[in-house]
Amino acid sequence: MKYWQKPKETGDVNNLAELITSGVTNLLSDFLTVVGVAVIMFIMNAKLAAIVLLVVPVIFFGIMYIGRFMRKAYGSIREMSGKMNAGVEENLAGIRVVKAMSQESENKNSFEKLNMDAFKAQIKAAGATALIFPFMSFTSAISTALTVLFGGLMIINGESAVTVGVIIAFISYTNRFFVPLRNISQVYGVYQNAAASAERIYNYFQIPIKINSPKQAVKLNSPLKGEISFEQVDFAYEEGKNILDGFDLKLPEGQITAIVGPTGAGKSTLIRLIPRLYDSSSGAIKIDGIDVRDMKIQDIRKNVMLVSQEVYLFDDTIRENIRYGRLEASDADVEQSAIIACADDFIRKLPQGYDTQVGEDGGHLSGGQRQLIAFARAVLADRPILILDEATSSVDASTEVMIQKALDNLTKERTVLIVAHRFTTLRRAQKVLVLENGKIAGYGTHAELLCHCDLYQELYNRQWSSSDIQESV
Numbered sequence: 001m002k003y004w005q006k007p008k009e010t011g012d013v014n015n016l017a018e019l020i021t022s023g024v025t026n027l028l029s030d031f032l033t034v035v036g037v038a039v040i041m042f043i044m045n046a047k048l049a050a051i052v053l054l055v056v057p058v059i060f061f062g063i064m065y066i067g068r069f070m071r072k073a074y075g076s077i078r079e080m081s082g083k084m085n086a087g088v089e090e091n092l093a094g095i096r097v098v099k100a101m102s103q104e105s106e107n108k109n110s111f112e113k114l115n116m117d118a119f120k121a122q123i124k125a126a127g128a129t130a131l132i133f134p135f136m137s138f139t140s141a142i143s144t145a146l147t148v149l150f151g152g153l154m155i156i157n158g159e160s161a162v163t164v165g166v167i168i169a170f171i172s173y174t175n176r177f178f179v180p181l182r183n184i185s186q187v188y189g190v191y192q193n194a195a196a197s198a199e200r201i202y203n204y205f206q207i208p209i210k211i212n213s214p215k216q217a218v219k220l221n222s223p224l225k226g227e228i229s230f231e232q233v234d235f236a237y238e239e240g241k242n243i244l245d246g247f248d249l250k251l252p253e254g255q256i257t258a259i260v261g262p263t264g265a266g267k268s269t270l271i272r273l274i275p276r277l278y279d280s281s282s283g284a285i286k287i288d289g290i291d292v293r294d295m296k297i298q299d300i301r302k303n304v305m306l307v308s309q310e311v312y313l314f315d316d317t318i319r320e321n322i323r324y325g326r327l328e329a330s331d332a333d334v335e336q337s338a339i340i341a342c343a344d345d346f347i348r349k350l351p352q353g354y355d356t357q358v359g360e361d362g363g364h365l366s367g368g369q370r371q372l373i374a375f376a377r378a379v380l381a382d383r384p385i386l387i388l389d390e391a392t393s394s395v396d397a398s399t400e401v402m403i404q405k406a407l408d409n410l411t412k413e414r415t416v417l418i419v420a421h422r423f424t425t426l427r428r429a430q431k432v433l434v435l436e437n438g439k440i441a442g443y444g445t446h447a448e449l450l451c452h453c454d455l456y457q458e459l460y461n462r463q464w465s466s467s468d469i470q471e472s473v
């Protein structure tokens, strides 16, 4: 089963489906019966019919009142169960952290609170739903009592149109009138549930898509070459808190540029702007002189491959995860890419080889193995511009060799931007960009920066000089 075929929580949509299957289909016949019976009663005896149907407005307003209460209760059920499901998912995804920090009882308590809130919301809604039936039975009984009472009085008063037979017929019609009316009321209850869900679904659709392709996009006739320029780029995740500030730099095509800088300097942020995962708040980013906002988003992403810091793998086989780089690729192409990305070796050593399930978010694989699979994906996608956010997690020496070999293959004949955490990666770059607080602290070759850039010297002395010495030994 492919990951996208696996069932997920879709409570809101299920509630809409339930509305269709639970009684809406009978609604028309119920409605016609109610109207038909009312007409017959009026034809038999208009006065008596009017008395019987006196309860209809009471029913109408009563059901409307209960319905409004139900709508609110169902709304809060959906909200509470959404929170509860998110809680379950988060606790399961972070189970290792929870255990390592021995926070089980803390997390259990906060989950129990969420669970209790959801339970209370359910009870409230169930209470409101349960009111409908007795309310309808009560009004139906009142109606029957009114028929007998007023019908009896009419006979006593000698009204010739009313006989015992008419009263008995009216009692039977009253029953026939209330059964479909009860069904309609119950569907109304289900409708309230569906309406609460529809409101939530509608709200999702109302979330504006901020990053769109332009209406008049620049047509690209050939693959991009990869000259990337940042022109006075400002960027903030939250208004007023600029992460990038007047960033201005031109990177020539075909070059390998490494980006280094302290944690939180904005390295990952900077590269996310190129394939428009985010848009800059001012300034422009251009590839081959074309503003990325003037290109079709699919065109940019067909040319720019972003391998992010945390590799995400789908809960599927290794083969399908690599194929995600190019869905139409054959098995042979997938394996060839794995060979180029130096992933083939370890994959073949696994008992099921390429058909090994990687587990949720690649949980069955090590950090290094996940990275090699991400590289294989990038090889398969084969895009002219490669942006790589190197994982910070350290790997063992032999995996490190594999990663470096894979990088050699991957960066050949492309424009490459690598956020580098390892010196071995840094060494293959022609130019290094040093980033500090979203600003350029230095840009040049390793040798130039060692002479002129204080921050680079500091980073180098602290992080890499020992590995440099080891490598040169």
Ligand SMILES: Nc1ncnc2c1ncn2[C@@H]1O[C@H](COP(=O)(O)OP(=O)(O)OP(=O)(O)O)[C@@H](O)[C@H]1O
Binding pocket: 237, 238, 243, 261, 262, 263, 264, 265, 266, 267, 268, 269, 270, 309
């Ligand atoms: N999605 C986000 N929403 C809000 N703020 C964010 C988001 N991602 C990053 N930031 C903030 O932006 C700043 C830069 O983060 P960024 O991830 O670009 O750093 P980095 O240089 O890649 O660091 P590292 O070397 O640790 O990966 C940080 O202060 C961070 O808190």
Ligand SMILES: [Mg+2]
Binding pocket: 267, 268, 269, 309, 389
């Ligand atoms: Mg980062």
